[in-house]
Amino acid sequence: MSPLRGMVLKLSAVLLFVIMASLIKASSDVVPPGEAVFFRSFFAIPIILGWLVLRRDLSTGLRTRNPAGHFWRGLIGVSAMACGFAALGLLPLPEVTVLGYAAPILTVVFAALLLGEKIRLVRMSAVIIGLVGVVIVMLPQLGNESMGTSAKWGVALVLASAAFKALAHVHIRKLVQHETTSSVVFYFAVTATCLSLFTSPFGWVMPDALTASQLIGAGFIGGVAQILLTEAYRNAEAAVIAPFDYASILFALIIGYTIFDEIPTIHTLIGSVVIVGAGVLIIWRERQLGVKRGPARSNLTPHG
Structure with a gap:
């Protein structure tokens, strides 16, 4: 293992995922959103196949003993991705990124309900703190009628995306017990492409040259980011590099301001600090308990 290499790979993956979302x-x-999901998934497949060939892992990546499990993982993941992409059209990039980090918090809840994992005081405190952060970010949309319904729909969609991602996290924890990381990565891209x-x-259009290049670029970049993320967890323990996920908030703030002229509200900034604190607390607690979820985490992204 090389922790430094893992950190660099993780930061690179996080940056690429934010660029993809942009x-x-x-x-x-x-x-x-459904058409965007197709481009994001379909054009990631050649990247993933190339990666498997270079690793001489193509046969392993294509082998599966649980096709139904991959289908359900794909269905949940596509739902998360579609809701997240729809939210990007309604809310500022930093706000979508921050609210998306409700997913790790909800994962703790779903893992307790579906997998029987115990939630003790520290984890329960982290969940409560994280939800407080989510509410802080949501306050401007919930308390200001002038914001209009689009912003409120955006909040609802990004929270739905976070819930679906949390379900995907839990499902992957079960899936990787018998399936390889390579097969999970590959079959998610294939399933997402087909389902999209x-x-x-429901309204697909023929994109112009600029839009098509943006969507194709998102697919390629997403595929590369997925590989970098997988390799990051191959080079370092999850507890070491998991906190670097939250660098995406900084990247989203910078890109949102420079590209989309989006100035973050004080609620977004305060809420992001609270949510990051809750997430770090969960990561710390899992490290204390010796929870090793590298294989599962390597298949997850902030945006589904």
């Missing part, structure tokens, strides 16, 4: 956001006025096609009757 490209999706830039195209959100032209294409519907079912949204084509």
Whole structure:
């Protein structure tokens, strides 16, 4: 293992995921979320296949003993991705990024309900703190009628995305007990591509050259980011590099301000600090308990 290499790979992956989200956001006025999911998933497949070939792991990556498990992981993941992409068209990039970090908090709750994991005082405190942070970020939309319904729909969609991502996290924890990381990565991209096609009757459009390049770029960048993320957890323990997820908030603030002229509200800044604190507390507690979830985490992203 090389912890420093793992940290660099993790930061690179996080930055690429934010860039991917920015490209999706830039195209959100032209294409519907389902179409964006198709481009994001389909154009990631060649990158993933190339990675498996270079690793001489193609046969392992294509082998599965649980196709139904991959289907359900794909369905949940596509739901998370579609809700998140829809939210990008309605809310500022930093706000979507911050609210998306409700997913690790909800994972603790779902793991207790679905997997029977115990929630003791520290974890319960982290969940409560994180939810307080979410409420702080949501206050401007919930308490200001002038914000309009689009912003409120955006909040609802990003929270739905976080809930679906949390369910995906829990499902992957079970899936990787018998499936390889390579197969989970590959079959998610394939399943997401196929499932996204079912949204084509709901308003798909022929994108112009600029929009198409943004969507294709999002797919390629997302595929590269997924590989870097997987390799990061191969080089360092999850507890060491998991906190670097929260660098995405800083990247989103910078890109949101420079590209989209989005100035974060004081509620977003305060809420992000509270949510990050809750997430770090969960990570610390898992490290104390010796919970090793590297294989599962390597398949997760901030945006589904």
